[in-house]
Amino acid sequence: MTDGIAWLAEPQSIAFGGYHVTLARGLGAEGLAARIAASAQWSERTVEPIGELTGDGLIAALDAEYGDAWDGIGLRLGVSGEWTFAVAYGGWFGEFRHDPAISEGEAEVFLVEYEEENGKPVPPTFFYHRDGARMCSFNLHLDDSWGNGQVDGHPEVVREVAELLAAEGLPDEERADREVHRTVLGVLERHFGLTLPRALVLEAPLPAVLLADQPSSGRVSDSR
Template sequence: MADTTEDVADGIRWLADWDQWFAGLTFARGIAPDELAARLGALPGVHPGPLGALDAWSMVTETVDGDGVARVGSWGGWSFAVEHGQPAGAERLAEVSRGGAEAVHLDPQPDHPPKQFAYARDGELVCCFGLGEECWRGGHRPDFLLPELIAAGILTPDGACARPADEADTDRDRHTLAVVERRFGLSLPRHLIADTPLPAYVTCTH
């Protein structure tokens, strides 16, 4: 698979303004895209070939309950999976990060906001929180991103919310995505999610 690392200027904060963000995103550093698919539960022998977003969503309707379709690639030093249907990354993130790898999961939760962030490293869920709910953090090191969240004006030093109560959701989400983007060096162009045919796998969340 060709590595597409020539441009990392896109970042990920544009996701906050994209009204077509329905697919979960899992990033992994330290493993190749096909290994990322395997750790997300890719079914052996079920490899439908390069798919764009529309074809991937169509395939989701043909899978059994609990399955999804992951389109994978690499960009900016990270492997990534665009997860249509059931996002296996939400359940398997620690597994994705085993053996010294790192993994970041972003789930748009269009039917049950807020959007979710999680980070795992070396087989352990390090931290997680909802965008706009950064004051409620989980994981083995829930304060892992606290200095960055304070510096960005998202949280106060005592961990309370520092954003205006009437702030628009997209503005709030953009601030937090910017923190994640900078801390992990994440970047993913819109065309890779929306238009580009990518190697695809059927994944099982169970």
């Protein structure tokens, strides 16, 4: 599989530690990066372009800049058809708010993330925001291991997603988590038309940025 998003359920599908992928419609790459930076919860961050890099190249750049890639955060940015995407690297775990404001101005923004090495354990999660409102969110194991395993959000969207999951026999406590994870991602990719080009993400150089800490006076401006 080269497109869709179900391939993210594979072990270490993008990098060690899990994945944090944002897909947007109605935003350019610069605007999406700025909005992700603005959603940082613990410090204000600037977007600093550092050229076109592979995933390994960005991890090496984070190592060089911070001494350890886990002490910094970087994004690789791209476009596939109608979708703009951002893939996070480094210490992104727990660093960003899942704020519907990221979709203000009639944009649609989808976030899928999985802290694969978190021992608590934290399940993979999905968020769909549109025009400043949360439309749908849930954990992709569809269980109560970490918060509510129920699909939540706008009633019409919730009904549609829940019906599609039910058609796949989900939720099902007897199924392995990874199988549920992969099946749910497949449902989401088909229903919302989500696509993330695997070969491009894993092999090609893409525009890369660091999300650098900044003094409190300087949030990144929001641009399309």
